[in-house]
Amino acid sequence: MHAAKRQQLEQSTRYEPREVEARVFDEWMEGGYFHPEPTGTPGENFSVSIPPPNVTGALHMGHALNGSMQDALVRMNRMRGRNTLWLLGTDHASIAVHAVLERELRAEGVSRHDLGRERFMERAWAWKEEYGSQIVEQLKRLGASCDYERERFTLDPSYVRAVHKVFKHLYDKGYIYRDNYMVNWDPGSRSVISDLEVENREVTDSLFSIDYPVEGIDRVLTVATVRPETMLADTAVAVNPADERYADLVGKFCTLPLVGRRLPIIADDHVDPEFGTGALKITPGHDVNDFEIGRRHGLEEISVIGPDGRLNEQAGEFEGMSVAEARRAVAARLREEGLLRDEQPYTHAVPFSHRSGERIEPLISLQWFCRMDELAKPAIEVVERDEVRIEPEQWKRVYLEWMRNIRPWCVSRQLWWGHRIPVWYCGDCEETIVVEEEPERCPACEGTALRQEEDVLDTWFSSALWPFATLGWPDETPDLRAFYPTSFLTTARDILFLWVARMVMMGIEFTGEIPFQDVYVHSVIQARDGRRMSKSLGTGIDPLEEIDARGADALRFGLLAMSSTQDVRYSDAKVEQGSDLANKLWNAGRLILLNAAEVEPAPRAARIEDRWLLSRLEKTIASVTEKLEAFDFAHAVQECYGFVYGELCDWYLEIVKPRLYEGEEDVSATLLYALERVLALLHPTMPFVTEEIWSFHPARDGHLAVHAFPVADEARFDEEAEAEIAEGIALTRRLRAWRDLVGVPAKAVLPAVIDGMAPAEFVARLSRFAFDGVGSEPVASVGPVRVLASAELDAEAVGERLAKRREELGAEIQRAERKLANEGFVAKAPPIVVEEERGKLERYRAELAELG
């Protein structure tokens, strides 16, 4: 090591992530390690497509967790020598961008419609160029080893081609169609949204009971509704066909109050005779159920609420009111007329827009839909056959359940930022033209009066193509040939349907192959108090702040350690554990690198503790590797922690320090070897600190990022050495505990003798005993050790300790005797278990006898 480097290492008694991370990341980028050439086959290669974050997004804990998981597996496979691509990109996030920009516009006092489509789009692109890539920069802070030279965006020109081709294909197959249908209208974004973007919330409304007079006779039908304003669009009243109370009224008419419309009284099974009066007002234009009933009975569909969430010209005196205003006004008018029979508080589930947070207005609208049943079939089969493995298992069932009941997907959105639907309408012959590229003339009539569809596609329509569209599809590109299908996908469960399921369907339909082999559904990190982490609640924790405070490795370790199959609260302690581990590694590295003799790293098993360390190391490598491959990140990183702290540092380094300081070559070689393997093993989860320590290692011949990942060497597994050292460790612990209990000064070296075989050399040193028998009478026994009287020992304390131990042993003996006296246990338990119990009893008895 150069003198300057040596001095740097000597002086840095703490690991400083801030100083290291930016520099190390630049080195990786300069090395070009994250940018693979498109060679090899998907089977040989390893590839992952990042779940594309929204361009509106900033890195949040979900990204940080997901990124830590992906990077761990990506780095591990890259180190294994596989040609590895982690494809990076962002999603155009139609609605989210609209929300951001329209807020800006509102502040300027204009709407997007004032601005016009073209200028709005210019503005959106400018916004995207300025802010859209901030999250990419933030991923670098995390250490994500994405291919930053292959960044994709879901509105790239090549991506647009892919979307058009897919749309046309699905249209030609008859899956995509245009229809007037009941949709979820989001007054907030002024667009339709899909079922999956609707969330139901419990709301307490009033349940109004309204009298509808029956025509021609002196009776009323009392209907119950939480939405009296929609009565203006009623076109029938329905009762259950089996309901005898109303059997004579079916076929008659009643008069719609305030409006005067004649409403047929119809019978339909949907009506629950138990609910309210058993009579249901039917509003096909503004209620999903009523829409279905209306279509069954051929009822007129009237709309009184417009896309702006206000009542329209059909609403008469209520025109122009908001829905809430109209509700109050209609109720007031009914009260005046004496038709409002009752009003009760009523709690029920109400749909809200997941995007804008506003209450969904169900209304009938002309939209583009895609039927999914045929696409779902093969996507169900590949999951049933585990060609696509969804883990943990429960999510496989959730996926299948949803897919088996899949419904048409409303794919059009009344927005501008997005993929404009590739449909043109001919103004001359009214033909609908669906083509991949803008036509100049109508293919039917040669007319040129072509008008493109105004709507754009649901953002998730393009996201569904992500794994292959990013690799150049529909062209047969080298990237596609080398990296598709991808290896795995990690995701939070909230986009299992929105995104994952659709990628499987589209992947199979358009490439004939599954898009990925494994889907790992990870847990959600909640806020410290157990609430959801969310910007709007103010409960979010900023990963960048955590990285600033404790380092990227610490955050990565912490998140992986926290993650599990169930949701978990954010734990500062786990992140701290990560920074502790980074610091521990750094200092263990310093100890080894500054003191080892100049030798080639090699697993020299010169002494039994060396055999022990190598055995433990190789077993740890085997176990951690297995866990990483099984997506069990939490146990993998905690096992690394346990090995580094519990075995390497607490014991091995302490045991071999004298040999190391003497410059012994065997231990130097072994330590350098072990350090190299530990650094490589930990690099996928803690890339920065490991790379930094590696830069001081004498065997370094390049970056750790592309160093070989260790393969467990089973020939080093050594049960004999493990047993012997474990015994020495256990004895050391007992001696230390005994010293502490009887209050021996920490520095005092106690005289003692050993019965039987001498324990390992380190026991005396690390427990500060002198087993040389120089001293007077034995005063206490600790296992095989007879402690001799000395000035440092307090006779009374020793006596108390002995009494306590006798008591403990007595209890243990009783427990064991009781168990062995149980005939059932002796007869039915496996013999080995019974034998173990007998062995324990013997040992306890022996120790008690020894104590006298």
Place this chain on the structure above:
RNA sequence: GGGCGUAUAGCUCAGUUGGGAGAGCGCCAGCUCGACAAGCUGGAGGUCACUGGUUCGAGCCCAGUUACGCCCACCA
């Protein structure tokens, strides 16, 4: 309405096929031991939500109860 999940130490969480309850943090006590005070050593702390059952033996299996969380769903 249907489905899924979770209740274990003060806190956050582990606990493989049923065989003496674990980790990290926190707490208490003691340590400037030639890497690390972001350190080292030792310790205290648990009726495994509740009730029943199966078993020689249950945190783990079965039935039920309670509480909390999530997903799906067209009862006004």
